Amino acid sequence: MSDQLGNRGDPRGTSSHGDLREEPIGELLKRLSNETTTLVKMELDLAKAEMTQKGKDAGKGAGLLSGGAVAGLMTLGSLTAFLILLLDGAMANWLAALLVTILWAAVAGVLALQGKNKLQDATPPAPEQTIDTVKEDVQWAKTQKPSART
Secondary structure (H helix, E strand, O other): OOOOOOOOOOOOOOEOOHHHHOOHHHHHHHHHHHHHHHHHHHHHHHHHHHHHHHHHHHHHHHHHHHHHHHHHHHHHHHHHHHHHHHHHOOOOHHHHHHHHHHHHHHHHOOOOOOOHHHHHOOOOOOHHHHHHHHHHHHHHHHHHOOOOOO
């Protein structure tokens, strides 16, 4: 990075062009502009590379999470069959299946209500505290004495 900026690793800011104090101000400003542009481009390239890698990692994580969800659903199916067979000895097949279905419906209802409440707490997706503090800052600024310019 320092090679592209023309600094050659010297922390004092000297370059291969000699002492910067001897260069005309126009040339220094031109170099500053070029080096700033190069630095910003390099930072943007780094950010793009980092976000690309994070996106790939997130995609892998989502795939693994989906696989875990499928395996969990299969486990739930096996548990359902087990519960029906367990109750089968004490009652008719249809009644055992009905009871297990009612059990899962109750679990689903509780989870759905809790999820709905959590989603309502999260909406609207705006930084409410920040909005409130900005409004307070505006009110405070309005109550201050006008500056000497006005």
